[in-house]
Amino acid sequence: xxxxxxxxxxxxxxxxxxxxxxxxxxxxxxxxxxxxxxxxxxxxxxxxxxxxxxxxxxxxxxxxxxxxxxxxxxxxxxxxxxxxxxxxxxxxxxxxxxxxxxxxxxxxxxxxxxxxxxxxxxxxxxxxxxxxxxxxxxxxxxxxxxxxxxxxxxxxxxxxxxxxxxxxxxxxxxxxxxxxxxxxxxxxxxxxxxxxxxxxxxxxxxxxxxxxxxxxxxxxxxxxxxxxxxxxxxxxxxxxxxxxxxxxxxxxxxxxxxxxxxxxxxxxxxxxxxxxxxxxxxxxxxxxxxxxxxxxxxxxxxxxxxxxxxxxxxxxxxxxxxxxxxxxxxxxxxxxxxxxxxxxxxxxxxxxxxxxxxxxxxxxxxxxxxxxxxxxxxxxxxxxxxxxxxxxxxxxxxxxxxxxxxxxxxxxxxxxxxxxxxxxxxxxxxxxxxxxxxxxxxxxxxxxxxxxxxxxxxxxxxxxxxxxxxxxxxxxxx
Amino acid sequence: xxxxxxxxxxxxxxxxxxxxxxxxxxxxxxxxxxxxxxxxxxxxxxxxxxxxxxxxxxxxxxxxxxxxxxxxxxxxxxxxxxxxxxxxxxxxxxxxxxxxxxxxxxxxxxxxxxxxxxxxxxxxxxxxxxxxxxxxxxxxxxxxxxxxxxxxxxxxxxxxxxxxxxxxxxxxxxxxxxxxxxxxxxxxxxxxxxxxxxxxxxx
Numbered sequence: 146x147x148x149x150x151x152x153x154x155x156x157x158x159x160x161x162x163x164x165x166x167x168x169x170x171x172x173x174x175x176x177x178x179x180x181x182x183x184x185x186x187x188x189x190x191x192x193x194x195x196x197x198x199x200x201x202x203x204x205x206x207x208x209x210x211x212x213x214x215x216x217x218x219x220x221x222x223x224x225x226x227x228x229x230x231x232x233x234x235x236x237x238x239x240x241x242x243x244x245x246x247x248x249x250x251x252x253x254x255x256x257x258x259x260x261x262x263x264x265x266x267x268x269x270x271x272x273x274x275x276x277x278x279x280x281x282x283x284x285x286x287x288x289x290x291x292x293x294x295x296x297x298x299x300x301x302x303x304x305x306x307x308x309x310x311x312x313x314x315x316x317x318x319x320x321x322x323x324x325x326x327x328x329x330x331x332x333x334x335x336x337x338x339x340x341x342x343x344x345x346x347x348x349x350x351x352x353x354x355x356x357x358x359x360x361x362x363x364x365x366x367x368x369x370x371x372x373x374x375x376x377x378x379x380x381x382x383x384x385x386x387x388x389x390x391x392x393x394x395x396x397x398x399x400x401x402x403x404x405x406x407x408x409x410x411x412x413x414x415x416x417x418x419x420x421x422x423x424x425x426x427x428x429x430x431x432x433x434x435x436x437x438x439x440x441x442x443x444x445x446x447x448x449x450x451x452x453x454x455x456x457x458x459x460x461x462x463x464x465x466x467x468x469x470x471x472x473x474x475x476x477x478x479x480x481x482x483x484x485x486x487x488x489x490x491x492x493x494x495x496x497x498x499x500x501x502x503x504x505x506x507x508x509x510x511x512x513x514x515x516x517x518x519x520x521x522x523x524x525x526x527x528x529x530x531x532x533x534x535x536x537x538x539x540x541x542x543x544x545x546x547x548x549x550x551x552x553x554x555x556x557x558x559x560x561x562x563x564x565x566x567x568x569x570x571x572x573x574x575x576x577x578x579x580x581x582x583x584x585x586x587x588x589x590x591x592x593x594x595x596x597x598x599x600x601x602x603x604x605x606x607x608x609x610x611x612x613x614x615x616x617x618x619x620x621x622x623x
Numbered sequence: 624x625x626x627x628x629x630x631x632x633x634x635x636x637x638x639x640x641x642x643x644x645x646x647x648x649x650x651x652x653x654x655x656x657x658x659x660x661x662x663x664x665x666x667x668x669x670x671x672x673x674x675x676x677x678x679x680x681x682x683x684x685x686x687x688x689x690x691x692x693x694x695x696x697x698x699x700x701x702x703x704x705x706x707x708x709x710x711x712x713x714x715x716x717x718x719x720x721x722x723x724x725x726x727x728x729x730x731x732x733x734x735x736x737x738x739x740x741x742x743x744x745x746x747x748x749x750x751x752x753x754x755x756x757x758x759x760x761x762x763x764x765x766x767x768x769x770x771x772x773x774x775x776x777x778x779x780x781x782x783x784x785x786x787x788x789x790x791x792x793x794x795x796x797x798x799x800x801x802x803x804x805x806x807x808x809x810x811x812x813x814x815x816x817x818x819x820x821x822x823x824x825x826x
Contacts, residue, residue, distance in 0.1 A: 248787045278776055278777045300788075343731060
């Protein structure tokens, strides 16, 4: 395989890298126009990369280090779209906050590039470099409001704990390399036949711990509420959407393609992590008054459900995981867009009591939050219901997973309490006073996502279902 | 015992001792100096393996740049290491449990290595007759070109991040403008004023 064909396969990533470098120069020399110019340029680049990914050739490049298959294409389209939305939300927000620095869209672009490399990783080295590129850009984005003590704290905390998790991941990767003799997933799968040796199992467990940190699954979730609360809200919207998809697809790829003969071994570990996450997310959210912290616990619980799909270790389970992630990303982006749209006296409304009586003040946004809450809660026929439906269907049809599925269902009922409390506060409590006029960009995204949750999700399912199935087939599990 | 084995055990012993002292030394400057000693012993081990280019790289990059930078940071930052250590006793039990677990795991893994032999699976490097540096350059720009370029992007992000988070444009800073400076004439740069006695000059 020559370099030409390798470059053709990596087209979307090359485009993003070139765009990031070019826009950096454009931004440095275009004065006051920089923010607008670079933001729209970055969104254009992300859109073009998504189109290229969807239509580009499939195959392996760079001796298997970079893989383009159904799963990577499926994930890339979602990731690039979600990153584009984060730039769209962040641009006006930063201008309003008086911190319009053109590095924001460039860093989101580089993070998206890292995520694209993650979902295309076919080698332990490209896995690690992809994760680091994505994480490093996100650390900086978290601390982007550098004069805000909470944002700096969030960035530092994320950085220190992220470095720790990278250490765990590398330790695992080095053990796997030592015992399998290769860093390429296909070669590892070839070297590990039958019951894995002690060294491989240790490596695998460390690798899973590192990845669990990246998807903020319990018990590696400690950073999530603090980082979500402290980071600028558009960055939190990005954090909770695209990187989670990238890390989940990477998680699935490394387990399914490097360890296809050890499904029972890793399935146990992933099930345990999934159930702990579901529990922590459901119970931790009950006591939260800050909406960003609450959404952090909600995302921990939801990652638990996605991991439950992965733990099924079957094609149906992986399809369920992919469907869950798409629908969840749209829901959570809508939620954060609502938070971005709401402010009172110039201060963002981030606590639960501040939402009181919202339906009388901002009926459109209140209805959007209601639809999104009911959707994340899992009420049929909203999108969140279909997401959980896929996961539980896959879990129930896997022998031995039935109790886990039932437990997940019980915990989702417990978590319903805090979504219902948001709705109750908005519809039945007395308002505290006028809110500011919501900005157009955030309102547009909020209403769009709510409209997708219901009713657009019904026709969308007919399109997404076969796409997710084709993507799940690419992982190569039966 | 041949000469190579003697050299290996000496260097390895020095390296381990230095690494232990990095952690236990009370004075942080001493820690960094022991770190440099550990790097030197590591470079010696590389030479024993026949990787002379990596050995030189370790000394140039780690000793010459990284460790010296560490030394500067440690000396210039006024960090109160005594107060940093104040929580040490409090977190000691948790730390001991975690490091104990890691130790047990490492022993078990090394047991597994000893019994099954991880080294047996690793193919021996082919002898090519090319020099070390030539061989590394060859793989870096062929098989590993993707990783190499991607790592470059990671470093770019680090650079952008450092600038975004720390650069502040202060108003009133005088910058060099060569065109303005050379276009200065006697008229624009000089004025003759009559100073009244006892008044001084104000702008």
